[in-house]
Amino acid sequence: RFIKGTPKTARILDAGSGYGIYSLTLADRGYSVDTIDLEQGRVGALNARKRERPELDERIRTYQGSITELPFEDKSYDLIICSDVIEHIKDDVKAVSELARVLSKDGTLIITVPYHSKNNERIYPMFGHERPGYNEEQMRRILAPHKLGIERVSCYEYALGSFLFKVFNVIRFAPLMAVLFYLFYTPYLLDTLLRIGEPNGIGFKIKRQS
Numbered sequence: 001r002f003i004k005g006t007p008k009t010a011r012i013l014d015a016g017s018g019y020g021i022y023s024l025t026l027a028d029r030g031y032s033v034d035t036i037d038l039e040q041g042r043v044g045a046l047n048a049r050k051r052e053r054p055e056l057d058e059r060i061r062t063y064q065g066s067i068t069e070l071p072f073e074d075k076s077y078d079l080i081i082c083s084d085v086i087e088h089i090k091d092d093v094k095a096v097s098e099l100a101r102v103l104s105k106d107g108t109l110i111i112t113v114p115y116h117s118k119n120n121e122r123i124y125p126m127f128g129h130e131r132p133g134y135n136e137e138q139m140r141r142i143l144a145p146h147k148l149g150i151e152r153v154s155c156y157e158y159a160l161g162s163f164l165f166k167v168f169n170v171i172r173f174a175p176l177m178a179v180l181f182y183l184f185y186t187p188y189l190l191d192t193l194l195r196i197g198e199p200n201g202i203g204f205k206i207k208r209q210s
Contacts, residue, residue, distance in 0.1 A: 067098055082111050115133050156200070
């Protein structure tokens with residue numbers, strides 16, 4: 001939803017791209033994407049996926065590095081996606097500063113992070129997170145020095161969604177996972193309507209303030 005209407009000519013950065021799920025999806029839709037990730041293993045895995053899909057290879061450029069020191073010029077990207085990344089970074093202020101630096105004047109920054117919930121306060125060290133998560137006010141404080149504002153907020157994965165996610169990830173047999181995916185998908189969508197309990201995640205659509 002957050003990237004709806006993005007022109008195919010947009011300069012896109014997947015910051016903390018992991019194994020490239022967003023980059024590959026965008027490339028499938030005709031976009032060109034630059035990716036950066038700290039771990040060489042993940043960069044190598046994405047490069048291997050690219051080689052399997054020659055038609056996507058030229059649309060995805062991969063870099064290894066930290067989002068606290070991005071090797072890109074100022075204001076060079078129209079859309080930046082940073083999904084489930086900054087909670088892992090000790091200096092999250094520096095990371096957001098770098099994302100702001102490379103965001104174009106009229107660009108859009110998408111950040112998703114864990115929601116600062118009571119449950120995440122208890123379990124966040126188990127996932128290598130530096131903090132339990134963020135709420136809207138905490139994110140606004142980090143963005144404010146860079147004259148960035150939140151245009152839209154979306155919370156997700158409430159109690160039902162978290163339960164389904166845990167059950168689905170117990171399954172290790174890939175063919176069974178493929179079959180069950182759609183059975184889990186419908187009630188997972190229902191979770192966003194019911195909104196029972198605290199959310200597990202929160203997403204922000206961010207723009208420069210005039």
